[in-house]
Amino acid sequence: MTQPMSDPINDAGMVVLLRRLGIDADPADLPTLADNLALLSRHWAIVSPIVGDGDA
Amino acid sequence: MIDDACAIAAAVRAGRISAMDVTRSAIARIQGGDARINAVTRLLTDRAMAEAQAVDSKVAAGIDPGPLAGVPYGVKDLFDVAGLPTTAGAGMRTDATPASTDAEAIARLRDAGAILVATLNMDEFAYGFATVNATWGTTRNPHDPARLAGGSSGGSSAVVAAGMLPFALGSDTNGSIRIPASLCGVWGLKPTHGALPMAGVYPFVDSFDDIGPMTRSARDLALIASVLADEPFDHSSATPRIARLGGWFGHNLEPVMVRAFDAFCAALGDPVDIMLHDVDRARSSAFLMTAAEGGRWHLPMLRRCANGFDPATRDRLIAGAALPVAAYLDALEFRETFKRQLTHVFARFDILIAPVTVGVAPLISDPMISVDGQRVPARANLGLFTQPLNFAGLPVIAAPMRSPGTLPVGVQLIGAPGSEARLFAFAADMERRGLLSAPAIDTGALA
Numbered sequence: 001m002t003q004p005m006s007d008p009i010n011d012a013g014m015v016v017l018l019r020r021l022g023i024d025a026d027p028a029d030l031p032t033l034a035d036n037l038a039l040l041s042r043h044w045a046i047v048s049p050i051v052g053d054g055d056a
Numbered sequence: 057m058i059d060d061a062c063a064i065a066a067a068v069r070a071g072r073i074s075a076m077d078v079t080r081s082a083i084a085r086i087q088g089g090d091a092r093i094n095a096v097t098r099l100l101t102d103r104a105m106a107e108a109q110a111v112d113s114k115v116a117a118g119i120d121p122g123p124l125a126g127v128p129y130g131v132k133d134l135f136d137v138a139g140l141p142t143t144a145g146a147g148m149r150t151d152a153t154p155a156s157t158d159a160e161a162i163a164r165l166r167d168a169g170a171i172l173v174a175t176l177n178m179d180e181f182a183y184g185f186a187t188v189n190a191t192w193g194t195t196r197n198p199h200d201p202a203r204l205a206g207g208s209s210g211g212s213s214a215v216v217a218a219g220m221l222p223f224a225l226g227s228d229t230n231g232s233i234r235i236p237a238s239l240c241g242v243w244g245l246k247p248t249h250g251a252l253p254m255a256g257v258y259p260f261v262d263s264f265d266d267i268g269p270m271t272r273s274a275r276d277l278a279l280i281a282s283v284l285a286d287e288p289f290d291h292s293s294a295t296p297r298i299a300r301l302g303g304w305f306g307h308n309l310e311p312v313m314v315r316a317f318d319a320f321c322a323a324l325g326d327p328v329d330i331m332l333h334d335v336d337r338a339r340s341s342a343f344l345m346t347a348a349e350g351g352r353w354h355l356p357m358l359r360r361c362a363n364g365f366d367p368a369t370r371d372r373l374i375a376g377a378a379l380p381v382a383a384y385l386d387a388l389e390f391r392e393t394f395k396r397q398l399t400h401v402f403a404r405f406d407i408l409i410a411p412v413t414v415g416v417a418p419l420i421s422d423p424m425i426s427v428d429g430q431r432v433p434a435r436a437n438l439g440l441f442t443q444p445l446n447f448a449g450l451p452v453i454a455a456p457m458r459s460p461g462t463l464p465v466g467v468q469l470i471g472a473p474g475s476e477a478r479l480f481a482f483a484a485d486m487e488r489r490g491l492l493s494a495p496a497i498d499t500g501a502l503a
Contacts, residue, residue: 021359
C-alpha cells in the first residue's frame with residue numbers, strides 16, 4: 001500500500017528530503033515543516049482515499 | 057465617513073470638488089489613522105498628487121477624466137507599481153528590481169481617472185488568511201483592533217472598512233478577498249477565474265489566482281469591476297433563482313453567523329436548501345494544488361535563501377514543494393468532476409448563497425478557529441467555505457450581512473462562470489432593501 005508521506009517523519013528523513021529539494025537548511029530550523037507535511041498528507045487522503053486505510 | 061467611489065467621481069466630474077482636495081483628504085486620513093490598524097505599507101504622496109493634478113487639468117479643459125475621476129484607492133502589495141519593488145509582502149523583496157510599468161489593473165484604473173495613493177499590507181506571498189506579516193506587522197481590524205483583519209488582502213479590507221479609502225484592490229487565490237472583506241464588513245469580488253487582468257500581479261497559484269475590488273457599496277463594486285474588465289457588466293433584470301448551500305457550508309458556524317445568515321435567508325423567503333457533494337474533496341484539492349504550485353514557484357528562492365522567508369510561510373512552501381506529483385494530479389482530475397456537478401446545479405439555480413467564514417474575526421492574541429471540535433490556526437483554515445469555490449473558478453461576491461451589535465460577518469453570493477452581471481444586480485437589490493450593507497465604523501474602536 002502506498003502512503004502519501006513517510007510517517008513519522010524523523011530528522012534523518014527530513015535531511016534527505018531537504019537535500020533532495022536542494023534546500024540548504026537544518027530541520028531544527030524548520031519547526032512547522034513536519035506538521036505541514038502531515039497536513040498535506042491528510043488532505044491527499046481526503047482527495048484520494050486509500051483503500052484499507054482506517055484514517056481515510 | 058467618506059463617500060463611496062461613485063459619489064466622489066460624480067462630484068469631481070461635475071467640478072464640485074477637485075481631485076487634489078479629495079486626494080489630500082485621503083492622505084490625511086491615512087496619516088491620521090493608519091498607526092492604529094497598520095494597513096498601509098507605502099504612501100505614494102507624490103505620485104497621487106501628480107495623478108490628481110492631471111485629473112483636475114482634464115476637468116478644467118472640459119475633458120471627461122473617466123468614471124472614477126479623482127477617486128483615491130490602494131493596492132495590495134503584490135501589484136506592480138512603476139518605479140517601486142513589488143514586495144508581495146516579503147521582506148526579502150524590499151530591494152527587488154523596481155517595476156518598469158504599472159500592473160494592467162492599475163493602468164486601467166488610471167485611465168478611468170482613479171488616483172493610486174498607497175500600497176497595502178498582506179500575508180507574505182499571499183499564503184495565509186490573517187495578514188500577520190513578519191516584516192510589516194499585523195494589520196488590525198478597524199471594528200476591533202484586538203482582532204485580525206483577515207487575509208491575505210487584509211490591508212485592502214482594513215483601509216476601506218476604516219473609511220481611509222473608498223476602495224482597494226486585493227487578490228483571491230483561496231478566499232483572500234472574501235475573507236478579509238467579511239471580517240472587516242466590506243464588499244469584495246472574486247471574479248470568474250481569469251476574468252480580470254493579471255499582468256503585473258505577483259503570482260502565487262496560476263490555477264486559482266484572481267484580482268478584485270473591495271468597496272463600501274455594491275454599486276462601487278460593479279463600477280470598478282467593469283473598469284478593470286474594460287467592459288460594462290450589463291445588468292440582468294430577471295429575478296434570480298436562489299438556493300442556500302447546506303451540508304459542508306452549514307457546519308462549524310458560530311452562533312453569530314447562524315443568526316445573521318438565517319435572518320438573511322428568511323428575508324429572501326427561505327430559499328431551498330441544497331447540498332453539494334464532495335465539498336471536502338474540493339477544499340482539500342484546492343489545498344493540495346495551492347501547496348504544490350506555490351511550492352514549485354518559490355523553490356528556486358527557497359534554495360537560494362530559505363532563511364529570508366517568514367518562517368510561517370517558508371515551512372508551508374517547502375512542504376508544498378515536496379508534494380508528490382500524484383497528489384497534484386489526483387486533485388486536478390477531481391476538479392472536472394466537481395465542475396460538472398456545479399454545471400448541473402446552475403441549470404436549476406442562478407445564485408447560491410453561503411457564509412464566507414465560520415464566524416467573526418479571531419483575536420490577534422488567539423488566532424485560532426474551531427473546526428470539527430478542534431482548534432486550528434486561522435491563518436491556514438479560514439478558507440473552509442471559500443476554497444471549494446476557487447477550485448471551481450466561480451465568481452463570488454462577499455457581502456456584509458446585517459449583524460447589529462456584533463462584529464461583521466459576510467455572505468457569499470455565488471454564480472456560474474461569467475455571471476457577474478447577475479450577481480451585481482442581485483447585490484445592488486439587496487443593498488437597496490437594506491439586507492446587505494457595509495456597517496459604519498465605530499470610531500471609538502479606533503481611538
